[in-house]
Each structure stands twice: as C-alpha cells, then as structure tokens.
Amino acid sequence: MYELGGAFKRLFADAGVTRILTVESSGIAPAVMAGLQMDVPVVFARKHKSLTLVDNLYTATVIHIRSKLATISALIVGLLNRTTRS
Numbered sequence: 001m002y003e004l005g006g007a008f009k010r011l012f013a014d015a016g017v018t019r020i021l022t023v024e025s026s027g028i029a030p031a032v033m034a035g036l037q038m039d040v041p042v043v044f045a046r047k048h049k050s051l052t053l054v055d056n057l058y059t060a061t062v063i064h065i066r067s068k069l070a071t072i073s074a075l076i077v078g079l080l081n082r083t084t085r086s
Helices: 002-011 028-038
Strands: 020-023 042-045 057-063 072-075
Touching: 002 028, 028 042, 028 072, 042 072
Parallel strands: 020 042
Antiparallel strands: 057 072
C-alpha cells in the first residue's frame, strides 16, 4: 500500500497538492499512504450526517457506485481555503 502512495506522488508531483481530500470509504488507506509519501495532510469528508457538526460545512450529494444510493457528504469549511490544491 505504501508503494501505491508513491505512485500517486509521482503522478501528482507537479500539481502543487497541499492536501488530499477523500470520503470515508475504501479510499482512506490509499489517501493516507499518498499523504505520507507527499508529506501533506489528509482530510476526510463524512459520509453520514453528524449530530454535532451542523454549521459551516461544505456538502455534496454522493452516489455510491455499487449500491446506487445517494448520501450527503460533509466537510468542515475551515479545512479548505483558496490556496488549497487537492
């Protein structure tokens, strides 16, 4: 898995990535490995509505490939800014 992170590092070497954004899913492990290899933070968007995080959120509807179910994923606004490249 660590080598997979290295592959992402090579693919995005010139992209100026400042953090990696992923949804809570099976993509967490590759995202973390890429973050380690690229020395950038990894940010997770929640797949399910939070009871405590309700304000200042970016939200998006995500349709799952296998189940075809739609859920709303959320990310705290402060985790991204105008200079973020993910």
